Amino acid sequence: MSDDRKPIKPPTLLIMDVDGVMTTGQFFYTEKGKIGKVFGPHDSDGLKLIRDELKILFITADKRGYEISKKRLVDDMGYSLELILEQDRYHYLNDRYGMENFFYIGDGIYDAPVLRDCFYGIAPCNARKEAIAQADYITESRSGEGAVLDACLQIQKIIHPDRKIEAEPANRFDADTLKFVSMAKLPSKFGIHFHNAGYSAHKINAVYIPLKVDSEDLTTAIELLRKNFHGAGISMPHKTRIIKYLDQIDDNAKNIGAVNTVVKQEGRLAGYNTDYHGARKAINDTLDISGKRVVLLGAGGAARAIACAVKDLDGEICICNRTREKGELIAEMTGGLFIPWEHRNKQTGHLLINATNIGMAAEDDRLPVDKDTIKHFDAVMDVVVGKKTGLIQYAEKLKKTFIAGRTMTVFQAAEQFRLYTKRCLSDSFLAKWL
Known part of the structure; x- marks a missing residue:
């Protein structure tokens, strides 16, 4: 909490x-x-x-x-x-x-x-x-x-925070330690555990820490990043606003219009979007969507990255969102079709993807579409991490192929790790997190 x-x-x-x-x-x-x-x-x-x-x-x-x-x-x-x-x-x-x-x-x-x-x-x-x-x-x-x-x-x-119970290692951090930070309104525990476990397993002198950043504090946080850190993970609600503070952005992030990873290179801040990598690998390792209809619910930062990944995998992307303007923007960007939110239960296709916040809360077992709609898809995917959502549970009950939110998250974090450290996580390490 x-x-x-x-x-x-x-x-x-x-x-x-x-x-x-x-x-x-x-x-x-x-x-x-x-x-x-x-x-x-x-x-x-x-x-x-x-x-x-x-x-x-x-x-x-x-x-x-x-x-x-x-x-x-x-x-x-x-x-x-x-x-x-x-x-x-x-x-x-x-x-x-x-x-x-x-x-x-x-x-x-x-x-x-x-x-x-x-x-x-x-x-x-x-x-x-x-x-x-x-x-x-x-x-x-x-x-x-x-x-x-x-x-x-x-x-x-x-x-008893003032009581010395056991000594901390004197050389845990030093002047050469690479320092990375998770910048979000509510930083998740997953990234902290994942990255620090990766540094430890691969004997890298680095640390990843959370930094709670509200929207009005983003400018100050960027200055802190420039002066004190080697990179940052960017989460809601800063993925689009942060772009104007960066010195350069890679092509994927530019096309998507959102950044979730910043790396400091010779004093300059470079922005990347590893959500794209995570989504593409999660889908491509599980399904062949080439020429097949993919319905994506949502139009936030993660949805933009997923839509671009679907396009590059030659899927036929359809964007369904409550706010028409945002949905139409992504549809136009990816050459896809916009579907009004009220028509979401009339859809069929190969893959249904939930990129909304429906099912995110611990007690929220709602489905983003009716059960009958799920039956008209061959597979489902959800971006929600930390729980088995109602959507994934129902797909599993129907014995459909599914991609849980953790899969995309692990793959995007692994790409983030590579950008931070210039090293790849081992397959054995990733297997423990998938």
Whole structure:
């Protein structure tokens, strides 16, 4: 969540998923059913560090293994345990406790929106990629092998910021460190985790940090970029406004009319659009759209990049948008067809792409078109990151080919990484994020 929503003092409640956090996620069965789980050896010590300062609540969706968890956590350790189904988790915790009022440790796909919106979210290093993308902190240890101990040490730092708990490496940053920044009204956690993980994995002396920039502060942020940073990732709502501040723009970004990556080269700021690269690779690796009808919903910065990618892949692009002027502009730019928003449920084609904000909020499971409309497409794509949207879920139910938002995001971030560092991320690294 954004800093301006956080209470002045840290919360006094820690909520933690049991399986895949306190346990390794392994279960033991006999002919009688589930009989055991593997709990970590160090995590009890970690909880003792904070149990006098925080109320600790465990949650689980494992009905069959509930009594096993209860024996360890309630009977042996004295903590509270609640049984909550995964799909009910977000709404239950928000309604009962308020997202801003607790720390959270989770590892699964249903934990991702909770990790994103709680006061401070922590995920084990072996958690689902959706959870890692939304967490504020990633543990060094795996679940059931010290992840909770790592998390408790981190929580101690937040509760007692002036207390020296463990020494930071003295040489973590130096005069040669490449410094990159994410500039957005609400910088996402994904880019921070992705780039810093890439620098670490490939032993590059660099750091990527978030910078919250409102529209009225963009001029000041650009001066800060020129003087102090080597590059920047640009997100909503600055992708078009930033162009006037740049010294040069590559052809793709110029054609698209939006920039999402800035690299400082010999003191000059150069703008690029890696959304185009991400969209093109995500589509081309999955489908052949040459000569086939592609309906794109939306006309923002991401939609412009996707439309250009579709055009260059020889797809027949159709733009459907609420604001006619914006939609017609992209259609004209790409030689495509404009479709009024109210006609979106009358469309058919090969690929349907949602580039609107429908489905972006954690609790928003709306579809951008009717279910019957989805049935008239061979494949769907969504740009929303951090969750499996209603559109993707329904396409999966219909057994249609789909491209989730994370795929495009990972590919665009990889191209961004290359522009920043002049090095390519390894296939093995990317495989962990896709």
